[in-house]
Amino acid sequence: xxxxxxxxxxxxxxxxxxxxxxxxxxxxxxxxxxxxxxxxxxxxxxxxxxxxxxxxxxxxxxxxxxxxxxxxxxxxxxxxxxxxxxxxxxxxxxxxxxxxxxxxxxxxxxxxxxxxxxxxxxxxxxxxxxxxxxxxxxxxxxxxxxxxxxxxxxxxxxxxxxxxxxxxxxxxxxxxxxxxxxxxxxxxxxxxxxxxxxxxxxxxxxxxxxxxxxxxxxxxxxxxxxxxxxxxxxxxxxxxxxxxxxxxxxxxxxxxxxxxxxxxxxxxxxxxxxxxxxxxxxxxxxxxxxxxxxxxxxxxxxxxxxxxxxxxxxxxxxxxxxxxxxxxxxxxxxxxxxxxxxxxxxxxxxxxxx
Numbered sequence: 199x200x201x202x203x204x205x206x207x208x209x210x211x212x213x214x215x216x217x218x219x220x221x222x223x224x225x226x227x228x229x230x231x232x233x234x235x236x237x238x239x240x241x242x243x244x245x246x247x248x249x250x251x252x253x254x255x256x257x258x259x260x261x262x263x264x265x266x267x268x269x270x271x272x273x274x275x276x277x278x279x280x281x282x283x284x285x286x287x288x289x290x291x292x293x294x295x296x297x298x299x300x301x302x303x304x305x306x307x308x309x310x311x312x313x314x315x316x317x318x319x320x321x322x323x324x325x326x327x328x329x330x331x332x333x334x335x336x337x338x339x340x341x342x343x344x345x346x347x348x349x350x351x352x353x354x355x356x357x358x359x360x361x362x363x364x365x366x367x368x369x370x371x372x373x374x375x376x377x378x379x380x381x382x383x384x385x386x387x388x389x390x391x392x393x394x395x396x397x398x399x400x401x402x403x404x405x406x407x408x409x410x411x412x413x414x415x416x417x418x419x420x421x422x423x424x425x426x427x428x429x430x431x432x433x434x435x436x437x438x439x440x441x442x443x444x445x446x447x448x449x450x451x452x453x454x455x456x457x458x459x460x461x462x463x464x465x466x467x468x469x470x471x472x473x474x475x476x477x478x479x480x481x482x483x484x485x486x487x488x489x490x491x492x493x494x495x496x497x498x499x500x501x502x503x504x505x506x507x508x509x510x511x512x513x514x515x516x517x518x519x520x521x522x523x524x525x526x527x528x529x530x531x532x533x534x535x536x537x538x539x540x541x542x543x544x545x546x547x548x549x550x551x552x
Contacts, residue, residue: 207232209244210255213400215307216268217255219393223272226384226425227279268393269299269504272386282428284386288436289514290521291380294446296508297530298379298387302394304501305453306365310394312350312358314401347480347496349456349488357452357489364448366395366415372441373414376433377421379442383430384422392422443524452488454529457505459486460495461538464502468540502540509538 206224208231210217217233224231236244236254257265257274265271276284286292350358369391378384379391399411399419433439463484480496487493512533515521525531532538 205230205232205260207234207258208255209234209236209240209258211235213397214255215310215393215397216303217393218396219268219303219389220255220257220271222384222389222392222422223275223284223386225423226284226389227275227282227428229275229279267500268390269303269386272389276386282383282430284384284389286380286385286432286436288432289518290436290438291432293512293515293521294438294442295380295385295387296511297449297533298445299385299390300457300504300508301449301453302387302390304498304504305449305456306362306391306394308345308348308350309358309362309365310397311345312355313362313398315345315350316355316359348498349486349493349495351493353491354488354493357491360489361448361452365445366411368441368445368448369418370412370414372439372445373418375439375441377430378418381430381432383432384425388418388422392419395419438524446530447528450528450530454532455486455488456495457501458529458532459484460497461502461505461509461540463497464499464540465538467497506538506540509533509536 206229208217208220210233212218212221212233212235221231221233234240241254253266255266255268257271259265259274265274272284286295372379376382378388380387395411395415396419399416464481467481477499479500480498482497483494484497485492485494516534522531522534525534
């Protein structure tokens with residue numbers, strides 16, 4: 199494929215958590231990145247040309263490849279620029295890194311959106327800060343149409359607020375002792391968590407957001423936004439401190455239920471399908487419980503496949519008795535113990551045997 203002079207281009211708004219995550223990852227490795235906040239016209243002409251749908255953020259690589267998932271963006275960048283990986287080299291730390299990244303992208307994002315939605319008087323207010331009025335329509339569509347489908351509802355606001363408070367407290371405790379999650383160099387999980395927390399920081403004065411962000415978390419944000427030259431080490435000997443396990447166990451009820459119920463519903467659906475099928479974003483609904491609140495949420499195809507990939511890595515730790523003992527009877531132990539395999543997707547088509 200031809201190599202273009204444009205380098206890497208990221209279409210999206212800097213305040214989008216996924217964009218903030220990717221921008222920080224580029225900055226850590228000092229890789230130039232052109233961030234473009236697109237109008238609807240640009241989305242139609244440029245973005246849709248590459249991915250055939252109106253979705254941002256989208257990263258266009260120098261060889262004109264389009265990537266529409268932030269986790270895949272980081273993995274692709276990591277393969278291209280191998281020095282100082284975003285992923286710990288040892289299995290236990292990498293298992294938690296991949297889990298925390300998926301959690302930030304798929305569940306912490308709901309908590310942040312829920313807190314913001316509960317504070318705003320008009321659904322357009324957040325979008326108004328995104329710099330482009332036509333781009334705001336995409337954000338408003340998410341607020342009005344998508345978030346209620348995936349769990350951000352009036353009856354879950356209290357749960358999400360409490361969950362967010364607990365997670366921020368766990369991060370506060372951890373950053374008393376460590377610069378980043380897994381030592382004194384940032385990981386993909388740091389960047390994913392940063393993207394969500396950055397949005398809270400941007401909105402804090404606008405909405406008077408609570409809970410309050412601690413000095414430890416703000417110092418961690420500062421380290422991510424102003425990275426030192428490449429360097430630093432992961433925690434030695436695949437060590438996982440108690441402060442990381444505390445964060446892990448905050449994920450073991452609501453977030454674990456959210457991930458595992460979604461992939462269970464997806465597996466049931468796949469078992470009923472034969473032949474070739476265009477893969478939609480959502481395939482029906484399933485029931486979950488969050489903080490004692492029962493609700494129906496849409497079954498996400500992309501989240502199911504990401505959970506399947508995570509389970510595939512976690513399955514490699516089945517013989518790690520120390521790790522299994524630390525997991526105890528946690529719900530997330532099912533990532534190791536259950537067979538969460540899904541068929542391979544080819545060009546957004548699900549191919550199943552007749």
